[in-house]
Amino acid sequence: MDLFNFDPLVILSFVLALMRISLVLFIMPFFGGQTIPNVAKAVLCLTLTFALWPRLPMLGAQLPAHPLSLGIMLFQELVLGLALGLSIRFIFGAIQTGGQLIGFQMGFAMVNAIDPESGATEAVTAHFLYMVSLLTFLAFNGHLYLFDGLLKSFDLIPPGALVISPRIGEQIISLSGQLFLLSIQIAAPVMAALLLVDLALALVSRASPQMNVLIVGFPLKIGIGFLFLSLIFNIISLYMEGFISKMPFLFTTLINAMR
Numbered sequence: 597m598d599l600f601n602f603d604p605l606v607i608l609s610f611v612l613a614l615m616r617i618s619l620v621l622f623i624m625p626f627f628g629g630q631t632i633p634n635v636a637k638a639v640l641c642l643t644l645t646f647a648l649w650p651r652l653p654m655l656g657a658q659l660p661a662h663p664l665s666l667g668i669m670l671f672q673e674l675v676l677g678l679a680l681g682l683s684i685r686f687i688f689g690a691i692q693t694g695g696q697l698i699g700f701q702m703g704f705a706m707v708n709a710i711d712p713e714s715g716a717t718e719a720v721t722a723h724f725l726y727m728v729s730l731l732t733f734l735a736f737n738g739h740l741y742l743f744d745g746l747l748k749s750f751d752l753i754p755p756g757a758l759v760i761s762p763r764i765g766e767q768i769i770s771l772s773g774q775l776f777l778l779s780i781q782i783a784a785p786v787m788a789a790l791l792l793v794d795l796a797l798a799l800v801s802r803a804s805p806q807m808n809v810l811i812v813g814f815p816l817k818i819g820i821g822f823l824f825l826s827l828i829f830n831i832i833s834l835y836m837e838g839f840i841s842k843m844p845f846l847f848t849t850l851i852n853a854m855r
Contacts, residue, residue, distance in 0.1 A: 622637065
């Protein structure tokens with residue numbers, strides 16, 4: 597489509613597409629953080645929208661020009677972009693939550709680091725696993741699958757065609773439930789190993805009461821925790837690879853539930 601013919605309806609469809617793409621990118625890890633200036637984010641959103649624009653199957657003549665309809669369409673694109681962005685953000689949130697559980701069991705409950713993206717404090721293990729998952733996402737070309745999923749979202753729901761229903765909230769709640777399940781699956785190997793360490797220390801304490809188990813147990817749990825933490829990298833890699841390959845299908849499933 598010719599964006600530069602100054603047709604108000606075509607410009608409107610471009611703005612709606614920009615709204616959806618911007619919401620997805622602003623919720624994405626790293627890009628949505630505070631480390632990137634807002635001007636750079638806006639430029640990247642515009643550039644990506646211009647790049648995808650020729651392939652978007654939209655007809656500007658079908659879009660109403662009434663101001664009230666415009667406000668409704670903008671709100672619809674906000675909701676859809678938020679839902680798509682959260683579906684990606686949840687996988688990283690699950691890995692961070694798993695890192696929080698691991699850090700607590702290792703004795704790092706009071707050892708926190710400041711996340712430069714959000715400015716919040718989190719366990720060092722959570723931030724470490726988050727960075728590993730982010731690098732894995734980029735290594736498996738997750739950003740390319742993201743663009744493919746965005747294109748398919750416009751094939752299924754053109755700008756302004758979404759009808760907001762309670763099913764959107766149901767899908768988000770379902771995804772959030774899977775987040776906690778995935779976080780437990782990631783943290784389970786390390787937590788199980790540390791539980792065995794606690795049981796062994798309890799037996800040692802009963803067999804040798806004069807031994808200071810706290811002094812011995814603290815570095816032992818940290819060492820065992822880091823050892824098993826290195827073993828779950830393959831688990832994270834497998835989860836990320838499967839998630840990335842299914843990302844366009846995830847977008848399609850989520851959008852079909854909204855239609």
